[in-house]
Every structure is written in C-alpha cells, then in structure tokens.
Amino acid sequence: MSASLFVERHDNGIAFYINGNLQFDTADEALYHEYLTVPALAIAIQRFPNTPLRVLICGGGDGLAARDVLRFPQVRDVTLVDYDPEVVALARTEFVPYNQGSLLPTPDADLGSEQVTVHIQEACEFVQQLPDHCFHVVIGDFTCPTQPDHTTVHSQEWFAQIARILVPSGIAAFNGVSPEKTPTAFWCLYQTLFAAGLSPKPMRVSIPSFRRLEYGDWGFFLAATEPITATELVDLHLPHSLQALTLSKLLETFQFPMATAHYRHGLNINTLACPHLFYYLLNPPPLRDCAEASSEMVNFLTLEETGTGQQSPIDALRIEAIAQHWLMQLNQGTLDLDDSQLAAALLPVRHTHHVPAMSREWLEHGKSLIAAIDPQQLLAQILARSQELPPKVSQELKALAESLRTGQPLTRLSTHAAEFVAVLTVALMIANLATPDVVYAKGTSSSFHGGGSFHGGGSSGYYTPGDDGSYAYSDGSPFGWLGFWMMVVGGIWLHNLYRNDES
Amino acid sequence: MMNPNPLAHSAHAVGAASVLCLRWLTPQDRPAWDVLTQRSEASCFMQSWAWADFKEKEGYRTFRYGFFLDERLAGGCIVYCYLHNAQVHLLNAVGGPYLPQGYEAEALSQWLSALRVLAQQVGAIAVRIEPLWSTTPPYLEGFVRAPVDTLPVETLWIDLRPDPVAILKAMKPKGRYNVRVSQRHGVETRFTSELSDLPVFYDVFWATAQRQQFWAEPYGFFINLCQTLMPEGMAEIGFAQRNGQVLAAILVVYWGKQATYLYGGRTEHCPSAMASYGLHWAAMQRAKAKGCHSYDFYGFSTHPNHSYARFSRFKQQFGGQVVTTLGAQDYYFYDRLADTLIGILTQLQPKGATTHGPNCN
Numbered sequence: 001m002s003a004s005l006f007v008e009r010h011d012n013g014i015a016f017y018i019n020g021n022l023q024f025d026t027a028d029e030a031l032y033h034e035y036l037t038v039p040a041l042a043i044a045i046q047r048f049p050n051t052p053l054r055v056l057i058c059g060g061g062d063g064l065a066a067r068d069v070l071r072f073p074q075v076r077d078v079t080l081v082d083y084d085p086e087v088v089a090l091a092r093t094e095f096v097p098y099n100q101g102s103l104l105p106t107p108d109a110d111l112g113s114e115q116v117t118v119h120i121q122e123a124c125e126f127v128q129q130l131p132d133h134c135f136h137v138v139i140g141d142f143t144c145p146t147q148p149d150h151t152t153v154h155s156q157e158w159f160a161q162i163a164r165i166l167v168p169s170g171i172a173a174f175n176g177v178s179p180e181k182t183p184t185a186f187w188c189l190y191q192t193l194f195a196a197g198l199s200p201k202p203m204r205v206s207i208p209s210f211r212r213l214e215y216g217d218w219g220f221f222l223a224a225t226e227p228i229t230a231t232e233l234v235d236l237h238l239p240h241s242l243q244a245l246t247l248s249k250l251l252e253t254f255q256f257p258m259a260t261a262h263y264r265h266g267l268n269i270n271t272l273a274c275p276h277l278f279y280y281l282l283n284p285p286p287l288r289d290c291a292e293a294s295s296e297m298v299n300f301l302t303l304e305e306t307g308t309g310q311q312s313p314i315d316a317l318r319i320e321a322i323a324q325h326w327l328m329q330l331n332q333g334t335l336d337l338d339d340s341q342l343a344a345a346l347l348p349v350r351h352t353h354h355v356p357a358m359s360r361e362w363l364e365h366g367k368s369l370i371a372a373i374d375p376q377q378l379l380a381q382i383l384a385r386s387q388e389l390p391p392k393v394s395q396e397l398k399a400l401a402e403s404l405r406t407g408q409p410l411t412r413l414s415t416h417a418a419e420f421v422a423v424l425t426v427a428l429m430i431a432n433l434a435t436p437d438v439v440y441a442k443g444t445s446s447s448f449h450g451g452g453s454f455h456g457g458g459s460s461g462y463y464t465p466g467d468d469g470s471y472a473y474s475d476g477s478p479f480g481w482l483g484f485w486m487m488v489v490g491g492i493w494l495h496n497l498y499r500n501d502e503s
Numbered sequence: 504m505m506n507p508n509p510l511a512h513s514a515h516a517v518g519a520a521s522v523l524c525l526r527w528l529t530p531q532d533r534p535a536w537d538v539l540t541q542r543s544e545a546s547c548f549m550q551s552w553a554w555a556d557f558k559e560k561e562g563y564r565t566f567r568y569g570f571f572l573d574e575r576l577a578g579g580c581i582v583y584c585y586l587h588n589a590q591v592h593l594l595n596a597v598g599g600p601y602l603p604q605g606y607e608a609e610a611l612s613q614w615l616s617a618l619r620v621l622a623q624q625v626g627a628i629a630v631r632i633e634p635l636w637s638t639t640p641p642y643l644e645g646f647v648r649a650p651v652d653t654l655p656v657e658t659l660w661i662d663l664r665p666d667p668v669a670i671l672k673a674m675k676p677k678g679r680y681n682v683r684v685s686q687r688h689g690v691e692t693r694f695t696s697e698l699s700d701l702p703v704f705y706d707v708f709w710a711t712a713q714r715q716q717f718w719a720e721p722y723g724f725f726i727n728l729c730q731t732l733m734p735e736g737m738a739e740i741g742f743a744q745r746n747g748q749v750l751a752a753i754l755v756v757y758w759g760k761q762a763t764y765l766y767g768g769r770t771e772h773c774p775s776a777m778a779s780y781g782l783h784w785a786a787m788q789r790a791k792a793k794g795c796h797s798y799d800f801y802g803f804s805t806h807p808n809h810s811y812a813r814f815s816r817f818k819q820q821f822g823g824q825v826v827t828t829l830g831a832q833d834y835y836f837y838d839r840l841a842d843t844l845i846g847i848l849t850q851l852q853p854k855g856a857t858t859h860g861p862n863c864n
Contacts, residue, residue: 004560004723004730009699020722147562315588317589318590319590319843322589327851351585353720353721368648368650372648372650374835381837381840382841388849389845389849416848427840431591431629432650436562437595438651438653441652441653
C-alpha cells in the first residue's frame with residue numbers, strides 16, 4: 001500500500017500529512033528538526049574534532065532534517081535514504097522554501113546540495129549493505145508506525161544495524177513516539193535501544209502543532225555505543241542560527257515526569273518477530289489525572305542505567321496470546337476490573353483508527369456473535385479432526401457434542417469445554433474487531449442504547465469455576481464490566497441451546 | 504487487488520441457455536461494472552470501483568468478482584478484507600452481492616464456493632454480506648444476522664424527481680420553515696471538490712463528533728476518501744456559511760441515481776440561522792441537477808431509544824420515505840473456523856500434552 005500524502009495550505013505556510021498523520025507544520029517544524037538533528041551533530045563534533053563528518057539520514061525525505069544537518073560546516077557528506085519517491089519529489093518542489101533546497105540535485109540550491117546523496121530505497125535494505133563503522137552520525141526520521149510492519153525500523157535488529165555502521169563513539173538520533181500519550185511505546189523504544197547495544201538518552205519536546213492534534217509531547221532519543229555523558233551535553237556548542245533550540249532548553253528535555261518515566265521497566269522490546277511497539281502504541285496505559293500525577297521528575301541527563309527490556313516469544317496481538325489471557329482469567333476466577341492493562345490484553349486495540357473504548361463497546365456484541373454459531377456444525381468439523389487435538393480436549397468436546405445432541409442438561413461445563421467456548425468467543429471478536437470500519441458501523445442488529453446489555457434477554461445464568469476445574473452453572477446475580485463475560489456469554493449460548501432443544 | 508485469475512466456476516442454469524461464469528473483474532471490466540452497480544435497484548456506492556480503490560488506500564485488500572452470462576457482465580461483488588497479524592479475518596461484501604436475475608441461487612452457490620477457497624487463502628472464517636435488499640430471498644440459506652451493519656438498515660430517502668416546489672411541499676412544515684429561516688438569515692451555500700477545503704470540513708465534523716459523542720473517522724480516512732472520490736466526481740463537500748463564517752458542512756457521495764449524505768456536522772455558531780436546513784436543501788437541489796432521483800439521509804430511526812434518534816428528528820423534517828433493508832448477514836465457513844480453533848487449542852495446551860498418534864482413533 002503506497003502512503004497517502006496531503007499538503008494542507010494555510011495562510012503562512014503548509015502542513016504535511018502522511019496517511020493522515022501530521023509530519024510537520026511549517027509554523028513550528030524547526031522545533032522538531034532542530035531537536036532531532038542538532039544535538040547529535042554537536043556531540044559528534046565534540047567527539048570527532050577536526051574530522052569531516054559523514055552523516056546518514058534514514059527517512060526524512062522532506063529534506064528538513066538534511067537542511068539542519070547542512071548547517072554544520074564540519075559535515076562532509078550526507079546520505080539520505082527514503083523509500084517514498086513522492087515525498088522526495090515534494091522535497092524538491094513544494095518544500096523547497098522550507099528545506100532551502102537541501103535535496104535539490106542542482107547547485108542553484110541555497111544549501112550545498114552537492115554534499116547530499118539521495119537513495120530511494122527501503123532503509124533496512126540499504127543499511128544492511130553498508131560496511132561496518134562508516135558513519136559518524138545516523139539520524140532516524142521515520143513516520144510513526146500505523147501498521148505492524150512499520151515497526152521494522154524501530155526493532156532491535158534495526159538498531160543493531162545502526163550500531164554496526166556507526167564509527168566507534170558515533171552518535172545516533174531517532175524520532176520516537178509520544179512519551180506522554182503512549183509512554184509504554186516510548187519506553188519500549190528506550191529498552192529496545194539498550195537491547196541493541198546502544199545507550200540511549202531520552203528527550204521530550206512540546207511541539208504546538210502536535211499538541212493541537214492531541215499527539216502529546218513528542219519524544220526523541222540520542223544514542224551511542226559509548227554512553228553519552230552529562231558533561232558532554234552541558235559543554236555542547238550549538239550553532240548560533242537556530243530558531244528553537246538553546247542549550248538550556250536542550251538540557252531540560254532530558255527531564256521526564258515520574259508518572260511517565262515509571263513505565264520504562266518490565267516492558268517487552270520490539271523485535272522483527274514480535275512487534276511489541278505496535279501493541280504498546282495502540283494500547284497505552286490510561287492517562288493519569290493531572291491532579292493525581294506526581295510532580296516528581298526523573299533527570300535522564302544524569303541518570304545512568306542499563307536496559308531492563310524483556311524478549312517476549314509471542315506477539316501480543318496474535319490470537320494465541322489473546323486467548324491465553326482469556327484462559328488465564330477463566331481459570332483464575334477473579335478479575336481486576338480497573339486493570340486497563342489486563343483489559344488491553346483481553347481485547348487489545350489492533351488498528352490505529354481505534355481506541356480501547358471501542359473494543360469494550362464491542363463486548364456487547366459478543367452475545368449475538370456467539371449465538372449465531374451452530375455448535376453442532378462446528379463441533380462436527382472439529383471432532384472430524386480430533387486426532388489433531390490433545391486427547392483430553394478431544395474427549396471433553398466429544399462429551400459436549402453428545403450432550404448437545406441428546407439435549408442433556410448442561411449444568412457443568414468441563415474445563416476444556418469452557419476453554420473451547422472462550423477461545424471461540426475470542427476468535428469471533430478478533431475477526432470482527434480487526435476490520436477497521438466495524439467500529440463505525442451505521443447500526444447494529446439491536447441499535448438501541450443499552451440494548452446490547454450483557455443482562456438483557458435470554459438467560460441470566462452464568463458459570464463459576466469449581467474446585468475440580470469444571471464450571472458450575474448457577475442463576476442470578478448481575479456481572480461487572482468484564483467479569484467473566486466470556487463465561488456469561490458461553491453460558492447463555494449453551495443454556496439457550498439447551499432450552500431450545502427442550503422446547 | 505488480486506491479479507486477474509479466471510476462477511474455475513461456470514455452470515448452465517437449469518432450464519436456461521446461458522452459461523453462468525464467475526471470474527475476477529479486471530480493470531477493463533470497470534466501466535461495465537460501474538454501470539451495472541449504478542443501475543441496480545440495490546445500488547450501493549460502496550460497490551463502486553472507485554470506492555474499492557479508496558478502501559485499498561485504507562489498507563484493505565479487495566477481491567472483485569464478476570458473474571458473466573455468455574461473456575456479458577451480469578452481476579458480481581467487490582469483497583473487502585483487512586488482513587492483519589491475528590490470523591483470523593472476515594470477508595466483507597458491503598453493499599453486495601449483485602446476483603444475476605434469474606440465476607440468483609446458482610450464482611450465490613458458485614460465489615460461496617469461490618469465497619470458501621479465498622477464505623482458506625487469507626485465513627477468513629466468514630463472509631458478511633450487506634445487499635440492499637428489502638426482503639430475505641429464499642436462496643439465502645445458511646446465513647445468520649450479523650451483529651453490526653456497516654450500512655444503515657433503516658434510512659430516509661427524499662424523492663428528487665418532483666419539481667423543487669413539490670419537494671418543499673412534501674417536507675414537514677417545520678422543515679420548510681427552517682429552510683426559509685436559513686435563507687432569511689443570509690446563509691449561503693457552496694459545494695466544492697477541492698481538497699484544500701477538506702481541513703475546514705474536518706474541523707466541523709470533528710467538533711460535531713466530540714459534541715454529539717459519536718466515533719469519528721480520523722483525518723487520514725477523509726484524505727484518502729477525497730483524494731480518491733473527488734477526482735472521479737463521486738464526492739463533494741458542501742458548506743453553509745454566513746458572513747464568511749462556516750456554520751455547517753456535509754460530505755455527499757453521488758452514485759447512479761442517488762446522492763448520499765455520508766458525513767456532516769455544524770458548528771456552534773449562530774444556531775438560529777438553521778444553516779443545516781439550508782445546506783441540505785441546497786444539496787438536494789444540486790443532486791437533482793446532477794440527475795439524481797433520490798437523496799439518502801443515510802440512517803434513520805423513529806425509535807426514541809435508537810442511537811440515531813437525535814439525528815432522525817432533524818432528518819424527518821425533510822419528509823421523505825423510510826427505506827428498510829435486511830441488514831448484514833454472516834455466512835460461516837465452519838471448516839475454517841474449526842481450523843482456527845484447533846490451531847489455538849493445540850498451541851495453548853501445556854507443554855507435554857500430546858495429540859493422538861497417527862493410528863489412534
């Protein structure tokens with residue numbers, strides 16, 4: 001799928017969107033690009049005195065990062081690799097007034113563009129072909145991921161490649177995500193950088209145009225194989241011609257509220273096999289009430305720490321991972337209804353158009369989803385392949401099929417029969433919620449306020465776990481938000497089937 | 504879209520001379536496809552070629568099927584599927600299928616066979632159809648009512664065929680009155696297919712969604728929609744403004760003989776000017792001038808507890824006819840669903856749990 005580009009014109013400039021996400025607004029893009037590029041260049045100049053610098057920009061096809069890199073006379077050459085020729089074409093036409101012609105292949109440009117070589121290629125492919133230790137500075141300026149495969153350029157494997165091509169002591173700078181709105185995603189990147197052998201310094205910048213679109217504060221990382229010290233940073237010499245960045249402002253960007261920073265531990269790192277970054281982006285922890293949030297700050301300028309990221313064997317958005325969480329809840333018999341992380345694990349958001357509340361709304365449709373399934377047909381299909389199942393599962397499903405066939409009372413659901421109902425529910429939910437448009441549906445088969453209530457119609461029966469691992473059916477009491485919803489639904493489904501058979 | 508690839512499905516209808524054949528539509532079939540879907544009684548813009556292109560920009564894969572009778576395009580369906588990393592998908596036939604007249608049962612049977620193969624390829628467990636049919640035909644066997652409808656099952660159509668005086672006369676008195684109120688307040692309307700007007704539209708739409716508390720599609724959705732449909736002449740944005748200030752905005756889609764009010768909203772400025780009334784009245788006249796026979800308000804309910812109730816009170820002031828369709832229907836591929844569940848159940852068993860040996864029963 002090619003990216004969708006849109007240039008929005010306003011009185012004093014333009015705003016540029018890729019796939020509907022703001023990339024820059026000329027009113028304040030200097031903030032973004034100066035914080036992304038200038039500190040890395042300034043540190044490199046300190047680390048490599050009297051050395052012509054080689055700079056690689058990955059992404060950044062709009063030419064704005066290249067413009068700021070070219071401010072430094074110490075830069076000998078700039079290599080830019082971007083996969084999208086349309087963005088680079090815009091950089092060479094509509095964006096020239098803003099990037100000062102940084103990517104123009106002619107000497108007419110304001111900037112010395114003969115220093116810049118542009119490659120239209122996937123950055124991963126390009127970097128893999130590079131020899132070791134060939135750049136003093138690498139800038140990563142990619143769009144925020146909107147699909148799992150976009151996280152490739154934020155993976156451990158990618159950052160390890162960057163560490164490989166940097167000269168020893170070389171500096172990398174990366175565009176991150178919002179530490180305010182998506183703190184677990186931001187700190188996932190932080191931990192992933194550690195896991196790739198880079199030592200990151202996180203930065204937090206407030207960009208008005210981003211804030212206006214509710215993107216929150218924006219995050220960047222400075223990183224190097226040789227840790228960046230506070231002494232290096234406080235002694236930096238910045239160019240005089242900057243619009244937004246000053247040394248004192250730069251030093252402030254390393255300060256993070258504890259309310260945000262405390263999320264940085266216990267996270268999974270982002271890898272090619274398990275793109276956890278995407279999960280964290282779509283399923284952030286709830287924003288804390290400002291009044292409740294502590295004013296305590298963590299200063300990463302002076303903080304020296306090592307990585308604590310974990311390598312998870314399974315992508316949290318895969319159906320097995322989600323089903324595993326459902327079964328754990330089924331077997332535990334308790335549920336913390338206020339645990340939003342648990343809610344996200346049970347029914348994670350999986351599309352950038354969605355928010356957690358949409359997934360929760362969909363729980364109301366579970367009853368009608370599962371009621372539409374013909375259990376006899378389904379069990380017949382499954383049992384025809386019973387050899388593929390563990391014997392115990394197979395036996396219990398056979399018993400369930402027999403009970404349904406003969407109309408026996410389903411007063412107890414065996415462990416595996418209950419798990420089967422739960423897994424079926426998960427599969428139906430995921431299949432529906434994975435379709436982005438489904439949350440904007442223009443109606444439902446019962447489009448009434450409260451009409452989809454878990455308690456409405458049918459049966460009020462439910463199942464509770466017993467000591468022997470089976471689930472006993474009982475009547476009565478109402479349920480909380482998600483409290484054993486799957487058993488309620490499963491119970492109603494089977495109970496109604498039984499009642500239908502009776503009638 | 505999949506590469507053109509003839510499907511191995513053709514059959515003689517019982518008692519008919521024509522040969523029914525199902526195959527992928529190619530870009531060469533586009534004109535015939537668009538004509539067919541525009542002229543159908545169950546015409547739906549979501550089955551247009553351009554809409555499918557828009558959905559591809561949104562990340563969907565599209566599978567465009569055509570039924571041919573003696574090589575003449577006689578029906579078909581564009582199927583949408585959003586592939587993701589959870590390994591369980593739905594096939595969505597929003598606004599379709601279109602089944603060849605006289606061959607409905609055979610065509611549906613052929614198509615479901617083809618979809619079963621597709622489901623195997625893409626990991627889908629069901630197909631959800633949403634034809635704009637008013638009744639359930641007898642050949643729709645094995646389908647069950649879906650939990651949600653992408654298209655509204657109940658909507659309000661304004662007949663645009665009479666002259667404007669008659670259309671006004673057919674409105675409720677309050678509707679007619681408010682149209683005149685907007686005119687007296689100097690509300691002006693303008694329609695545009697310039698992308699540069701999109702940000703203003705979206706600001707109004709977003710503010711309305713926040714105020715009315717409904718989920719709003721993101722800006723990128725509208726960028727893709729307008730970038731795809733506006734150059735085709737399929738979509739326009741309409742504004743109602745007074746003294747240069749935008750008071751209301753709508754997005755209208757044109758397809759066949761129908762104009763559909765798909766999205767819209769109003770600002771909180773000057774509610775007494777009744778700008779939305781003036782804007783819809785202008786949109787109806789514009790649609791009529793374009794040759795449309797009806798203006799679809801896209802969702803309506805008289806039930807006071809329905810989520811559309813608030814919007815419907817406004818819409819019903821324009822008069823019109825309530826149109827009801829049968830709603831989305833799901834057809835499950837039980838073999839695929841079983842396959843998915845077996846895969847999960849097997850993977851979730853604790854290590855050490857074994858499956859049956861090859862010779863065990």
